[in-house]
Amino acid sequence: MIDKLTPMMKQYMEIKEQHKDCILFFRLGDFYEMFFEDAETAAAILEIALTGKSCGLEERAPMCGVPYHAADSYIAKLIQSGLKVAICEQMEDPSATKGIVRREVVRIISPGTVLDDSYLETKKSNYLMAIYRDEHSGDYGVSYVDITVGELRCTHIGEGELQDEIIKVQPSEIIYNCDTCASFFKKHPQLCIAYINENSREHFLNDEELLFKYFSRTHIEGKGLSEPVQKSLVGLLSYIGLTQNHIAANISSINLYSSNDYMKLDSFTRRNLELTQTIMGNSKKGSLLHILDKTRTSMGGRLLKKWVDEPLLSREQIDSRLELVCELYSDFSLREDIAAELKGIYDIERLCGKIAFEKINPKELVNLKLSLSKVPLIKRLLMSSSCTKLKELSEDVDELDDIRGIIEAAILDEPSYSSKDGNIIKSSYDPKVGELRELTQNGARLIRSIEEKEREATGIKSLKIGYNKVFGYYIDITKTNLRQTEVPEGYTRKQTLSNSERFITQELKLAEEKILTAQDKIKNLEYEIFVEIRNKIYQSIGRLQATARTMAQLDALNSLASVAYDNGYVKPELNLEGLLDIKNGRHPVIEKMIGHENFIPNDISQSRIKDINIITGPNMAGKSTYMRQTALICLMAHIGSFVPADEARIALLDRIYTRVGASDDLSQGQSTFMVEMSEVAHILSNATKDSLVVLDEIGRGTSTYDGLSLAWAIVDYIHSSIRCKTLFATHYHELTELEAELERVQNFSVAVKEDGEDVIFLRKIVPGGTDKSYGIHVAKLAKLPAEVIEKSSSILSSLEETKIAHNKKSIASSGNLRPAETEIKVNDAQLDMFSYKKDALLKELTDMDIMKMTPIDAMNCLYRIQNEARTLGDDTFE
Known part of the structure; x- marks a missing residue:
């Protein structure tokens, strides 16, 4: 073919x-x-x-x-x-x-190598990730970069950490080296929001020389890269080189980190707490990031998202960030002045990327100039502050006057969009540009002067000079005029028309050459000068990136300070004593949705002595909100943010785990209950004594006493084996008995006010347990048919009077349900769907006074009871 x-x-x-x-x-x-x-x-x-x-x-x-x-x-x-x-x-x-x-x-x-702004989200990094698996150890080297800003990060992780690392980074594209990785992606389809590049294995070569094209030998040796990390880095840079045909100067340093440098947040916790996007709709609006992000620049927005994704573990780093936020929080005028100046700064980081990949256009260079003009003003604001930390931050600000000066001197204020279309360079910057621009702008005047001169020389008043793309410039004389005079000397006939003749002269030919070639010449000259200027800036790209990072940091800090001031947040105090004490804590997202004045704040107090809270209470009364807000307040403190509370003393945590809400995984054939148990297993296997664990309604997806037994045993395991801070919400009221059995357990419940048949949820967490869930009342609020509500109330009354009371006593008598000590025969106490009907029939038989009944009444009653018993099934009374 x-x-x-x-x-x-x-x-x-x-x-x-x-x-x-x-x-x-x-x-x-x-x-x-x-x-x-x-x-x-x-x-x-x-x-x-x-x-x-x-x-x-x-x-x-x-x-x-x-x-x-x-x-x-x-x-x-x-x-x-x-x-x-x-x-x-x-x-x-x-x-x-x-x-x-x-x-x-x-x-x-490809998705991970895009430079075009129309594809990229301004406040979200666009990462290309390379994963290398070591066949012997099973460990992974992971490297990822946003080529638009040159931010390169690497880490060495174990096999069980890969999924959480990918979900944290949220890369746009992943390249990998082996079949094991390919199988991993097939087993975890939720990761395929990234483009999984299946044709990338050849890039993972042991080519150390490639590293030296980007970094100095001293820089690489100083990092002490493990073999998996180094090979992942080679794969990443090899792929960039192949796809971009370019060695980019904006990728100039390796940021090597350990997963232990940041708080570990698994995929379930990120999803349940809605840190950067909501569960429903995957939208930023409604997430924690949406509340905290008041940044004025794209750079600041990306950095703030990174802070939310990676809460700090170092108390020193947290306190340092909190101090900076506090200084900005305390100075309203400074905060507003900084915000006003930051608003005029374009995305310097991504402009650097375009310079490095030779994709920047003239208008973007003007934007860079305008951005750099703001830098000296911001530096003076920081230096004039009375705050020590802000003055220290100002020392990292390079004003870049030389770069701004080059652009100011050379580039027009309103240049063409394309670097090859001309109208870029100021005439004052280069004399040749001035001459050529004068010629192109005054070409029409030159033609008119030749036309006037030829009219006078020939005496033909109707003589005119025209132009077309085929013949260029020409002198047009009508045939009537030509019959009255001879063809002027020096005229060369170019074209004959029905009513006129067209000529050209040497002077007109020279003028045409100057005019027509001047435009091409000035375009080429301006492009050459533009490239020279771009290359000069390229040499200082490291300085530009450093200043951009400082502006991003200041923007993110200023955003946290502004949000704290506007929403009434307080500075948290981090401690190493295991104390978690929050006064009038609030959920940062929900209070914005319903209004600060409508939100009911709550306290929490835990120490190493009392660190497991069993929380009971009605559905829809606020248990989940209370637990989520506690987790979010702790996380915000580790970000270095102020928190929504009146006071907050936060224990330094290493991890936060949440198991909240119901979901299934049909793609993997897992039911809601199986997903729940898998998540709990993950938590119990990884939580430490310094973790915060939030568990909501564990055991709902199975039979009543299976679920209760599991919930009881899970609390017992956390108490005896993990000893971490725990919030455990449940409708199994039997778990409140654990307060007497386990020394670190304490009961709390949601306050409820009953007024006849009406119930008011006060949404206040108070000490002590409860034995009511008010589920039927919630169903009534949800507008279930009145017949359903009435029937369920009747069934509940019957159950409470008979089987449930008996089962409570049976379970309580078995002790604390520790598996090693007591075997629970749950089948003996198991509820079946129709037990309430059986109990009702038994009660009717027990209460019946046969001696007062006539024979016909007794027969009718026995006949009715027999028919009702048959509808329950043959095994009902076994």
Whole structure:
């Protein structure tokens, strides 16, 4: 088939063969064209016309295309659809080339290597992650980078930590080295929000020389990289080099960290606490990050998200961040002035990335200049502050006057968008630019002067000079005028029309050459100067990145201070004594949704002596909110944020675990209860004495006494084996007996006010347990039919009078249910669906006075009871 293709289509197929996993954007003049299957795929996604092109075969090749100058938006749409795009450019000038123009793929764009702003979220990092698994140890080296800002991070983790690391980082694309990784991704489809690149294994080579193209030998040796980390880093940089055809100066340092540097938050906890996105809809709005993010720059927004994803474990680091927030919190004017100046700063980090990859345009350089003009003002604000920590922060601010000065001197204030369209460089910056611009701007005046001069010389008042693309400039004289005079000397006939003749002179030819070539010359000259300026800035990219990081840090700190001031947060006190004492704590998200004045605050107090709270109370009364707000307040303190409370003393925690809400995993064949037990197993296997564990309604998905037994045993295990801070909400009121059995357990409940048949949930957590759940009342609030409510109330009364009372006594008499000491025969006390009917019949038989009944009444009553008993099944009275 290839032999029959036209020469150009053969060239296309040869290039496509090398990039089978990409949509090939094949440059033809002013368009990127796609052919065959690529065209059919792209046309459907981009919603553009699918046409055809003769290719040497009997059938025309399917074809579609997009204008090269508008390609970015089309590429972004393909990337968002999970595809890769290979950009194939013309490497020669078609007008100066005989035969087929040489073409090469200059860049491959994938979800993790996008530079275009139309695809990227401004306040979210776009990470490319490389995972290398060591076959001998089973450990992983993980490296990831946002090439738009040059932020490179690496870590060495164990096999069980990979899933949580991926969920924390949220990469856009993952490359990996082995079949084990491939199997891992198939078993965890929830991770496939990232693009899993299955054609990337060849990048994981032992090529140390590649590292030295990015980093000095001293820098690498000083990091002490493990073999898995080093190989993951090589894979990452190799992939970037292949796809971008570029060694980027913005990737200049390795940030090596340990998972033990930050609080461990598993995927369940991140989801349950809705740290950066909501459970329903995966939206930022409604999450903790949405409340905390009042940043004025994209850089600050990305850094704040990173802080929320990675709470600190070092008390010294936490206190340092809290001090900075406190200084900004205490100075309203400074805080507002800083916010006003930050608002005018563009995304310097991503502008650095565009400089490094030679993608920056003239307007973006002007944006960089405008951003840098704000830096000296911000530095003076920090230096004038009375706060020591802020003054120290100002020392890291490089004002970058030289960079700003270059751009100011060279680039027009309103330049063209494209670097190759001219109208970029100021005339005052280069004399040649001034001359050429003068010529292009005054070309019309030059033509008019020649026209006037020729009219006077010939005496032909109607003589005029015109222009078209075929002949260029020409002198037009009507045939009537030509019959009255001779053709002037020096005129060369160019074209004959029905009513006139067209001529050209040497002077006009020279003028035409100057005018027509001046525009091309000035475009080329301006582009050369633009590249020189870009390269000068490139040499200082490290300084730009350092200042950008400082601006991002200041923005994130200022955001936390502003949120704290606006919402009435307080500075938490971290302690190593295991004390968790929060006065009038509030849920940071819910109080914003319903209004501060409508939210009922609550206290919590735990120490190492009393650190397990059993919380009982009605449905919908606020137990889950109370537990979540406690976890969020603790997490916010470890971020270095003020917290929603009147007072807060927070124990230094290493991990927070939550098991809240019901969910199943149908893709893995797991029921709601199986998911719940898996999550609890994960918590019990990983929590330490310095952890906070939040468990809500454990055991709901199975029979009553199976669930109760499990819940009881879980509390006992936490008490005896883990000894961590625990909040355990339950409707198993029997668990309140644990307060007398286990020394560190304390009971709390949600206060309720009963007024006849009405119940008011006070949403206040008070000491002591409860034995009511008010589930039927909640069902009534949910507008269940009155018949259902009435029937359920009747059934509940019957159950409470008979079987439940008996079962409570049976369970209580068995002790603390420790498996090693007591065997519980749950089947002996198990409720069945129709036991309330059996109990009612037994009660009726017991209360019956046979001696006062007539024979016919006795027979009728026995007949009715017999029929009712038959409807219950043969085994009801066994």
